[in-house]
Amino acid sequence: MPVIVDQDKCIGSGQCVLAAAGVFDQRDEDGTVLLLDDSPPAESLDDVRRAAVLCPALAITVEES
Amino acid sequence: MTGPHRIAVVGASAAGLTTAKALRSRGYEGTLTLIGDEQHLPYDRPPLSKQILAGTWEPDRTALCGAGELGALGADLLLGRSAVGLDVAGRQVLLDGGDRIGFDGLVIATGVTPRRLPGAGLAGIHVLRTLDDALSLRLHLLGRPTVAVVGAGFLGAEVAAVARGMGLDVTLIDPLPVPMYRQFGARIGELIGQLHTDHGVTVRCGAGVRRFLDTEGRVSGVELTDGSVLVAELVVVAVGARPAIDWLADSGLPHRDGVECDAFCQVIPGIYAAGDVASWHNNHFGTRMRLEHRMNATEQALAVAGNMLGAAREFAPVPYFWTDQYDARIQAYGIFPADADIAVLHGRPADRTFVVGYGHQGKVAGVLGWNSPRELRTLRQLVVDRTPWPPKASLREAAVAELPDQGMPTTTARH
Ligand SMILES: Cc1cc2nc3c(=O)[nH]c(=O)nc-3n(C[C@H](O)[C@H](O)[C@H](O)COP(=O)(O)OP(=O)(O)OC[C@H]3O[C@@H](n4cnc5c(N)ncnc54)[C@H](O)[C@@H]3O)c2cc1C
Ligand code: SF4
Numbered sequence: 001m002p003v004i005v006d007q008d009k010c011i012g013s014g015q016c017v018l019a020a021a022g023v024f025d026q027r028d029e030d031g032t033v034l035l036l037d038d039s040p041p042a043e044s045l046d047d048v049r050r051a052a053v054l055c056p057a058l059a060i061t062v063e064e065s
Numbered sequence: 066m067t068g069p070h071r072i073a074v075v076g077a078s079a080a081g082l083t084t085a086k087a088l089r090s091r092g093y094e095g096t097l098t099l100i101g102d103e104q105h106l107p108y109d110r111p112p113l114s115k116q117i118l119a120g121t122w123e124p125d126r127t128a129l130c131g132a133g134e135l136g137a138l139g140a141d142l143l144l145g146r147s148a149v150g151l152d153v154a155g156r157q158v159l160l161d162g163g164d165r166i167g168f169d170g171l172v173i174a175t176g177v178t179p180r181r182l183p184g185a186g187l188a189g190i191h192v193l194r195t196l197d198d199a200l201s202l203r204l205h206l207l208g209r210p211t212v213a214v215v216g217a218g219f220l221g222a223e224v225a226a227v228a229r230g231m232g233l234d235v236t237l238i239d240p241l242p243v244p245m246y247r248q249f250g251a252r253i254g255e256l257i258g259q260l261h262t263d264h265g266v267t268v269r270c271g272a273g274v275r276r277f278l279d280t281e282g283r284v285s286g287v288e289l290t291d292g293s294v295l296v297a298e299l300v301v302v303a304v305g306a307r308p309a310i311d312w313l314a315d316s317g318l319p320h321r322d323g324v325e326c327d328a329f330c331q332v333i334p335g336i337y338a339a340g341d342v343a344s345w346h347n348n349h350f351g352t353r354m355r356l357e358h359r360m361n362a363t364e365q366a367l368a369v370a371g372n373m374l375g376a377a378r379e380f381a382p383v384p385y386f387w388t389d390q391y392d393a394r395i396q397a398y399g400i401f402p403a404d405a406d407i408a409v410l411h412g413r414p415a416d417r418t419f420v421v422g423y424g425h426q427g428k429v430a431g432v433l434g435w436n437s438p439r440e441l442r443t444l445r446q447l448v449v450d451r452t453p454w455p456p457k458a459s460l461r462e463a464a465v466a467e468l469p470d471q472g473m474p475t476t477t478a479r480h
Contacts, residue, residue, distance in 0.1 A: 009126075011111075011387055012394060014442035015360070030394070031438025053083070053367070056360045056385070058109060058129070 002063045003048055005035045009059040016055055020047035033059060068374050069170030069335065070095030073158050075148045076174030076309075077101025079109065079362035080340025082129055084172050085140055087370035097140040098166050100158065102147040105196055106135065111359050113199035114223040115389055119230060120203060124196060148175070151316040153333070170373050173313070173324050173338040174366070177306035177357060182215065184277045189284040190300045193220060202301065206231055210298035213287050215274050217244035219388040221303035222257060225266050226390040235266045236295055238287065240273030248386075249401050249433060253421070255469040256414065256435070257390070264391055269295075306357065308342045323355040328379045330369045337373060339365040349381035349451075350400055350430070360385040383448050393417065396441050399431030399448040408455055410447075411440045420444050424454030 003023065005016075012031025016024035023044055025034040040048055045062075052060040072088060074081045077099050085099050101107070107129040116122035135142065143160070150159035157165040179192040189210075191202045206212070206228055214225045217239035225237045241247065243254030244261065258268050269289065277300065278286035287295045308323040318332055319325040323344035330337050330345050338345075340362040344355035361384055368380040387396040405423040410432065412419035420441050423431040428451045434441030447456055 011389070012438040013360070013385065013387060013396065014438055015385070017442060018445075026439050026442070028439065030436070031442075053087075054360070054363055056111070056363065056387070 001039065001045060003035060003038050003040060003052075004061045004063065005033045006059045006061075007032050009057045010055075011057045011059075013056050016051040016060060019051035019054060020044055023048055024051060068093070068095075069168075071098075071168050072096065072170040072172070072373065073098045073100065073166050073168040074172040074174060075100045075158060075312075076172075076176055076340070076342070077103070077107050077142070077144060078174070078176060078340075079107075079129065079359065080176070080342075080366045081172065081174035082107045083363050083366035084174060084339055084370050085138060086130075087367050088373065089138060091370060091374055093370075093374060097138070098143065098168075099138075099140045100143045100146055100148055100160065100166065102145065103195065104145045106130075106132070106144070108196055109359075110194070113196060114193055114220055114227065117196070117199045118193075118203050118206070118224065118227045124200065127196065148312045151313055151318070153316050153318065153336070156335075169335060171336045172369055172373070173332070173336070173342060174340045174362075175309040175312070176341040178309050179302070180305050180307055182274060182277075182302055182304060184279075185300075185302050187277055187279055187284040188282055189298060190277065190302060192302050193224060194306070205299055206233065209233060211296050212236070212299050212301070213238060213295055213297035214301045214303060215239075215287070216303035216305065217241070217246075217258075217268075217270060218303060218305065219245060219248065219386075221301065222261065222390055223388060224301050224303060225261060226264070229261075229264050229266050230391070236269055236297070237261055237266050238269045238272070238274060238289065238295075240290070241270060243270050244268065246270075247403075249397070250403065250405070250407065250423075252407060252469055253395075253433060257393075257395075259469070260390060260393055269293075306341070308355070310342060325353075328381070329372050329377065330365060330380050331372065337369045339369045345380060347381055348379055349383060352400075354384075354400070356384050356386075358384055358386045383445065393436060394438065395433065395435055396438060397431060397433040398441070398445040399423070399429070400425075401431045401433070405430055406454065410444055410456070412437055422447060422454075422456060428452065428454050429456055 010033045023040045108127040147161045212228045212235045214221045214237045228235045244257045246254040272289040272291040275288045324338040326345040328346045341357045402425045405425040410420045410422045418436045420434045429447040432444045
């Protein structure tokens with residue numbers, strides 16, 4: 001279940017890291033999202049979906065297969 | 066268990082759409098009607114005063130969801146339709162044109178509408194709330210007018226920053242002493258004022274608008290309460306907004322500043338509210354609040370969907386807000402009472418990279434970061450934990466002295 005982030009939309013809120021720390025991180029300089037794992041393991045998928053819903057910039061897409 | 070099986074959602078934007086999606090993803094299979102008075106498919110507002118106004122995004126990048134996703138929602142989508150009344154006893158929403166939508170569960174998510182000023186009907190005076198407002202404002206800014214922005218809250222400040230970025234002559238006006246005074250107080254406000262001054266905006270804080278000058282039905286200037294007169298060919302009025310609750314006036318539902326909900330976002334059994342329109346009791350801070358923040362629309366919508374389906378969970382979040390002005394990204398968690406203490410928790414205000422904490426009633430009430438997203442995310446925990454004030458490990462007196470002090474009644478926390 002691939003995860004896609006749009007760094008151009010990201011506003012550096014860090015909600016994704018709060019929801020799923022193993023999958024997302026933030027760049028040091030400006031807080032822009034870094035995707036650590038674009039096909040996260042099944043057990044973290046609920047957290048990743050929550051990150052996608054919470055992201056205030058709509059910058060995260062989870063492609064449900 | 067008998068949950069609702071006919072849910073109506075009024076307001077088809079961030080809060081309304083998120084509630085509808087969350088109801089479905091939590092397994093709600095009944096009828097779902099989503100009513101919104103705008104013609105556009107649901108779109109996001111924060112980019113309107115940033116990328117859309119600056120012209121760096123096409124309007125369709127603001128879409129809140131794709132057409133396919135909307136179709137998959139299995140909802141009756143009534144766009145371009147207004148709710149004009151609510152029959153609480155009969156459990157019906159009244160629409161313009163006379164239709165009635167019956168429900169056994171209702172979500173009120175009608176947001177807010179911009180406040181206007183007397184005399185603001187002149188040509189050349191704009192407000193900014195909708196996509197159409199943003200596109201119209203951008204079009205007129207491209208004519209390179211002299212601009213006055215009335216109201217230096219986050220919206221006015223963002224508009225001033227974009228207009229200045231287009232190279233226009235901009236004046237930012239507010240009766241309060243500094244920009245964003247009401248949100249973050251005197252010292253952060255002063256820093257925001259400096260940011261605008263540094264970028265060439267004329268900041269006129271401390272005097273309000275007495276009247277608009279009218280040249281044949283078109284605005285030509287602004288007269289301030291101190292008697293001074295400014296030339297302005299385009300005026301943006303950003304003086305706040307009021308909850309869109311006129312349609313509830315005769316409903317008997319409790320409303321003052323917004324629809325009044327309990328700690329579960331419920332107004333009365335079966336009727337809930339979410340987003341900018343909702344005032345509720347946030348037990349994390351022990352106080353009633355109503356927020357006009359994008360994150361809150363999502364979080365509250367998720368809470369409402371859960372509670373409608375029986376979760377019975379209090380909505381007690383730490384609020385999150387951000388604003389982008391020039392190269393400054395200001396983010397904040399928590400609440401920022403006017404009489405809070407303030408202390409620097411990270412970085413240096415002189416470097417324009419720092420986090421400050423706000424202490425209130427002996428606890429950390431809020432943290433605000435200026436170009437410090439990662440550190441702010443960590444320090445948010447102080448607000449989650451309601452850490453005693455001052456949080457001594459990180460208090461830095463020298464750094465707090467770098468914050469401008471207007472001689473305003475702001476105190477500095479001490480050990
Ligand atoms: C230009 C702009 C920039 C912003 N930037 C930021 C930012 O940087 N950071 C941040 O945290 N927040 C920001 N916000 C605030 C954020 O956009 C709002 O908090 C969010 O949109 C609230 O969502 P909502 O669904 O509650 O209300 P709204 O988005 O206002 O949606 C309510 C919907 O209901 C409709 N409606 C109203 N009355 C009726 C009726 N009687 N019948 C049918 N439909 C009705 C409205 O037309 C609207 O479509 C910004 C807002 C604006 C306008
Ligand atoms: S939640 Fe969204 S906006 Fe915030 S850092 Fe993650 S991707 Fe960026």
